[in-house]
Amino acid sequence: YEGYGPAGTAIIVEALTDNQNRTAANVRAAFSKGGGNVGTPGCVSFMFDRRGQILIDKEECKLSADDLMMLSLDAGAEDFQEAEDSYEVLSSPEAFQDVVKALEENKVATVSAEITMIPQNYVKVKEESDRIQLQRILDILDEDDDVQNVYHNWDDEE
Numbered sequence: 219y220e221g222y223g224p225a226g227t228a229i230i231v232e233a234l235t236d237n238q239n240r241t242a243a244n245v246r247a248a249f250s251k252g253g254g255n256v257g258t259p260g261c262v263s264f265m266f267d268r269r270g271q272i273l274i275d276k277e278e279c280k281l282s283a284d285d286l287m288m289l290s291l292d293a294g295a296e297d298f299q300e301a302e303d304s305y306e307v308l309s310s311p312e313a314f315q316d317v318v319k320a321l322e323e324n325k326v327a328t329v330s331a332e333i334t335m336i337p338q339n340y341v342k343v344k345e346e347s348d349r350i351q352l353q354r355i356l357d358i359l360d361e362d363d364d365v366q367n368v369y370h371n372w373d374d375e376e
Contacts, residue, residue: 219231219242219245220258221249221261221262222255222257222261223252223254223351223355223370224252224343224345224347225344225345227343227370227371228337228341228370229254229355229370231365232368233362234364235364244362245362245365247358249355251354252351252358253348253355263335265371266335266336266369266371267336267338268311268334269308269309269311269335269336270331270332270333271306271330271331271334272306272307272308272318272321273304273306273307273330274305274327275327275329276303276304277303278327279305280325281324286326289321290307290320290321294309294316295308296308296313304329308336311333314333334367335369337369337371342373343372349374
């Protein structure tokens with residue numbers, strides 16, 4: 219499911235269900251209660267890139283940043299970012315397993331490793347009322363047992 223939240227935020231919902239009608243109604247209700255609306259398939263997915271994302275805790279990693287970057291890139295990673303307390307390795311979905319395997323073979327412990335949807339651009343939501351509504355949508359979706367993942371382009375670092 220795809221749709222728009224308050225302030226033009228884009229939201230993608232991945233669900234796994236035994237009752238498609240119930241899940242569709244629940245997703246529509248979540249968007250509606252938060253001032254958003256469900257759109258047609260493809261209406262927001264073009265704003266996201268499907269990528270393999272691996273997060274590594276700096277303290278747990280025995281390799282230097284340069285060695286980890288070279289190992290990741292040699293295994294097929296497309297990007298390597300260093301943050302304050304972690305490393306982020308990005309790959310195509312096709313190369314994801316090769317990168318994870320290379321890290322495991324070199325005894326690099328990962329915090330998380332998943333194929334995810336990463337926004338191409340983030341949206342800052344300025345109005346407090348819009349932030350509350352958007353958080354409401356995300357909370358309702360998070361509570362739904364059928365919802366597996368929710369991706370959005372909200373820059374919530376306010």
